[in-house]
Amino acid sequence: MNDCLFCKIVAGDVPASTVHEGDGYLAFDDINPKADRHVLVIPTEHHGNLDDYIAAGGDAARMLTFVKETARVCGIAGRYRLITNVGPAAGQEVMHLHWHLLAGDDLPGFH
Ligand code: AMP
Numbered sequence: 001m002n003d004c005l006f007c008k009i010v011a012g013d014v015p016a017s018t019v020h021e022g023d024g025y026l027a028f029d030d031i032n033p034k035a036d037r038h039v040l041v042i043p044t045e046h047h048g049n050l051d052d053y054i055a056a057g058g059d060a061a062r063m064l065t066f067v068k069e070t071a072r073v074c075g076i077a078g079r080y081r082l083i084t085n086v087g088p089a090a091g092q093e094v095m096h097l098h099w100h101l102l103a104g105d106d107l108p109g110f111h
Helices: 005-011 052-056 061-074
Strands: 018-022 025-029 037-043 081-083 098-104
Touching: 005 025, 005 037, 025 061, 037 061, 037 081, 052 061, 061 098
Parallel strands: none
Antiparallel strands: 018 025, 025 037, 037 098, 081 098
């Protein structure tokens, strides 16, 4: 999608620090980390949020397997928090499905 920031990252038009990629997904460091380790995981195809991804027939198990593999690549397997915001009312600012993969002390969100 032309005006989507994360589609521009996928296309290489906006720089990002890639940590893992393949199988239709991309993981890169969040530009404004909210934890010691904060990685974003996205499908390379544009989907506005998780609801849109599921409605389009997206494979949630495959996506979450990629998330799990990203945690392993990042050295945070077994000690991470996973969050996705669906819609502006929930805090979503970038309208391309993304998972916040967080690890470290004082993680944001639930305890
Ligand atoms: P959300 O509020 O769930 O939509 O989260 C959007 C996330 O994207 C925030 O954590 C931002 O820090 C992050 N972000 C915004 N622009 C960039 C960028 N160019 N590269 C990496 N992360 C970004």
